[in-house]
Structure formats: structure tokens, C-alpha cells
Amino acid sequence: MAGSTPALYQRVADAFRARITDGTWPPGHRLPSRAELGAEFGGGDNVIRKAQELLISEGLLEGRPGSGTYVLAPQERLHMLRSPAPGHPSASLAPAGISTWDAQSTAKVPAPAAIAARLGITAGDLCVRTEYEFLDTGRRPVMTSTSWEPMAITGQSAVVLPDGGPLGGRSVIDRMAHLGIAVVRTVERPRPVQADRDQAQRLNIPAGSLALLIERTFYDDGDRPVETADLLLPADRWDIDYDIPLASAGPRS
Structure with missing residues (x-):
């Protein structure tokens, strides 16, 4: 009232x-x-x-x-730049302001229905799920990411685990290139969410805090999804900048 x-x-x-x-x-x-x-x-x-x-x-x-x-001492806000670089779109695994990160991969995880729909596979198809935790310079968690890759793509290769093998810790784009797969675009869907108890515990924030969830999917040159991930960021720590090149309008008649 x-x-x-x-x-x-x-x-x-x-x-x-x-x-x-x-x-x-x-x-x-x-x-x-x-x-x-x-x-x-x-x-x-x-x-x-x-x-x-x-x-x-x-x-x-x-x-x-x-x-x-x-x-708390005032915390400097972190900036994530989402801008395509020629031939290497959104390739960076960790944005600026991240001092270190940890990853844990699990193979042969059945894809939930929502993840399967994003990957264009059947629910229950086996994937590699990787949980990432990104820390700032004060060793505080400031971002998490849960990544899913179909084992039909990577399962018989040396790069099946994103956190291990010859390209452990490298970007999806680099690892797919090792298999001769060209990743040419990414689709991101950001939306505000309230962190649930598990998400809040991972980010060391109160349950119910406002966060930004970015659903990101990488596609190869045949328009096949090769990886999808949920990036979760506390809203009070991050500014997300989208720098989008525009085609020239050309001469006016």
C-alpha cells in the first residue's frame, strides 16, 4: 500500500x-x-x-x-566482456578478475531432458559433466559453471575430460579443434534467478540472493551443439558487457 x-x-x-x-x-x-x-x-x-x-x-x-x-570492505565489481573475436568466439575459459579456478569432470552422466534439448540429443544419452568454480584474487568464489558435452562427440578421444588429458584446462573451442571440429558460434541466454540453497552454498552467498544465469551453447560449422553450460554469477559482483560489432550500413541512395 x-x-x-x-x-x-x-x-x-x-x-x-x-x-x-x-x-x-x-x-x-x-x-x-x-x-x-x-x-x-x-x-x-x-x-x-x-x-x-x-x-x-x-x-x-x-x-x-x-x-x-x-x-565488508567495498568490493570491486568484476567485468565480463561477451564479444566475438574473429574465428574464436567467446573462447576465454575464465574472464578477467578471476585468479584461479577448479574443475571436476564426471563421465557417463545421463543427460537430463532440459540439457538434452539444448544439445539436440535424446534424454539419457551419456555426457561428460564438468563443475567449475572460479575464484577472485581473495580466493572467494565469484562464478560457477556446469558444462555438458555429449560423449558421442568426445567419448573415444584423448580430450574426453575437459579437466584432464593433453588439453586439460583449455577452452571448448581448442579441444574441439583437436578433433577437427570447428566451433563457429555461441548462443547465450542470460536471465535473473534467485540462488537456491545449493547454488548459494557454492557461491558463499545467502540463499535467495539475486544472481545471473547464462545458458551458453557452442555450435560447430554444421550447426550441431557440441557443448552447453550454465554460468552462474552473483549479481552484486558482476557487470556483463556485450560488445557487438555491427555490419556497415553502406552508402545511402
């Missing part, structure tokens, strides 16, 4: 936010206990918890199990 009074936890969150903004609570400051804050602001434990969770989702606070809740 227009003009309605904000809930108490929202007013408490506003007060917390003001203290962070004006420096009363500087980066690294440990907040008083919920009991102390409840006594100060006239709210119970649930009110203080909801106010803290709201600011955690905004990236202003950080909960440390067994230690308390702390003010």
Missing part, C-alpha cells in the same frame, strides 16, 4: 546501512550481538537477523559462523 510504514527490520536495516555509509561501522567492524542490537533498536532476535540478512544480500555485511557478523 502506498505510504505504508516500512517493516521494523527494514528500518533497522536502514539504520545499519547509514552507520556503514558514514563510517560509524568501518570495514572489518564486528557488529554487536543481536541481543545488544535488539535492545538498542527495540526489536527481537528475528528482526535483527532479517535486517542483517538483507544487508548480507546487498554485499554490505558478512556472516562468519562461530564468530559474528562483520562489515
